[in-house]
Amino acid sequence: MKHLxxxxxxxxxFPVLVCTAFAGENPVTRVIKEEILSVLISDTSxxxxxxxxIPDQRNVTVHDNYVxxxxxxxxxxxxxxxxxxxxxDLPFEEHDTVVYQWEVMIPSGxxxxxxxxxxxxxxxxxxxxDLRLGETWADLPARSPVISLHLKFYDGRYYFAPRYMxxxxxxxxxxxxQPGEWIKLRFEIRWSQGDDGYLNILVNDDQLPHVHYTxxxxxxxxxxxxxxxxxxxxxxxxxxxxxxxxxHICSENSARSAIRDHGRIR
Numbered sequence: 595m596k597h598l599x600x601x602x603x604x605x606x607x608f609p610v611l612v613c614t615a616f617a618g619e620n621p622v623t624r625v626i627k628e629e630i631l632s633v634l635i636s637d638t639s640x641x642x643x644x645x646x647x648i649p650d651q652r653n654v655t656v657h658d659n660y661v662x663x664x665x666x667x668x669x670x671x672x673x674x675x676x677x678x679x680x681x682x683d684l685p686f687e688e689h690d691t692v693v694y695q696w697e698v699m700i701p702s703g704x705x706x707x708x709x710x711x712x713x714x715x716x717x718x719x720x721x722x723x724d725l726r727l728g729e730t731w732a733d734l735p736a737r738s739p740v741i742s743l744h745l746k747f748y749d750g751r752y753y754f755a756p757r758y759m760x761x762x763x764x765x766x767x768x769x770x771x772q773p774g775e776w777i778k779l780r781f782e783i784r785w786s787q788g789d790d791g792y793l794n795i796l797v798n799d800d801q802l803p804h805v806h807y808t809x810x811x812x813x814x815x816x817x818x819x820x821x822x823x824x825x826x827x828x829x830x831x832x833x834x835x836x837x838x839x840x841x842h843i844c845s846e847n848s849a850r851s852a853i854r855d856h857g858r859i860r
Contacts, residue, residue: 630654634661634680635841644682647821653678660699660839663823667831676830679823683722684843688785688815691846695780696822697839702774705832706747712827716754716836717743717820719783724816740811740818741783741793754779758793758807767805769797776839782846787812 627646633656635641648654648663649670655662663678686692698716707714718739723729744755746768753768771777782794782803791811794803812818820843824836 630656630661631680633657633659634838635682637842640682640684640841640843643684644680647672647677647679647681647823649678660697660837662835662837665824665826665832665834667833671828675825676828677823677825679821679825680838680841681819681821682841682843683817683819686785686817686845688787688812689790691782691784692843693780693782693846694820694841694843695778696841697776697778698822699776699837700745700752700771700773701835701837704752704773705834706745706752707827707830707832708747711746711748712830714745714824714826714830715739715742715821716745716824717779717781717822718825719818719820721813721818722816724814726816729814729816737813740813741781743779756793756795756805756807759809759811763805769795769804776837778840783811785812785818786810787815 628641630646631641631644635644646654649672652666653664653669655664661680663680665676665678669676684692719741720739721734721737723731723734738760739757740759742757744757746753746755748765748768752771752773754771755763755768757763769777769779778798780794780796782792782796784790784792787810789809792806792808793811795805796802797804822838822841824834
């Protein structure tokens with residue numbers, strides 16, 4: 595048995611429910627946050643840019659080598675949304691190519707939202723104020739994520755649907771997923787406000803991209819932050835779990851490597 599504090603105890607063979615961590619909370623909470631993120635992100639330099647956005651301790655379970663995030667019907671809203679997410683605000687510059695790779699599983703018996711198929715994000719990239727220009731959140735218009743991955747259910751099958759600059763993908767670009775099985779996703783993004791921007795998505799150990807989108811993918815020239823987990827339409831009334839493991843993020847650019855060289859993804 596490993597004892598962190600009087601608030602959290604880990605028991606052998608059982609997952610543990612742990613609390614969220616926000617800026618300004620006490621050191622005990624920061625220790626708990628590190629326990630959550632260390633299971634998901636092995637690279638400490640990436641983990642330094644990560645945080646957790648959950649409204650309650652019941653929204654996350656930590657296992658030996660993966661993390662489960664949960665949504666519950668009627669749960670408390672966080673930032674005006676129904677969410678349970680991990681956020682990574684990794685620094686990069688425009689025209690950098692950044693690789694985001696992780697494994698995800700939806701459990702068997704996952705309750706879908708068909709036939710409505712309302713929006714249900716499991717990954718998203720958002721713009722934020724350009725601090726170098728003195729911008730603030732008050733200056734930033736409310737906009738949908740520049741890139742996102744949505745959960746869909748069609749004809750008895752589950753899919754991930756990638757959206758690039760708010761465009762719904764054709765059926766051939768959907769990524770089929772099997773409940774109860776892990777799937778590896780690799781997003782290669784060249785960040786740009788111009789035509790040199792692109793997104794490649796590779797699935798499992800495929801050598802060729804499942805999708806390749808090109809064109810601008812930034813709302814401004816400042817780093818866009820990354821979120822994985824679940825964030826969904828407020829009228830979806832089910833209890834759901836998503837499992838995550840092996841989150842790796844690295845820059846493909848050799849320039850500025852002293853700042854952002856997080857090692858090659860395995």
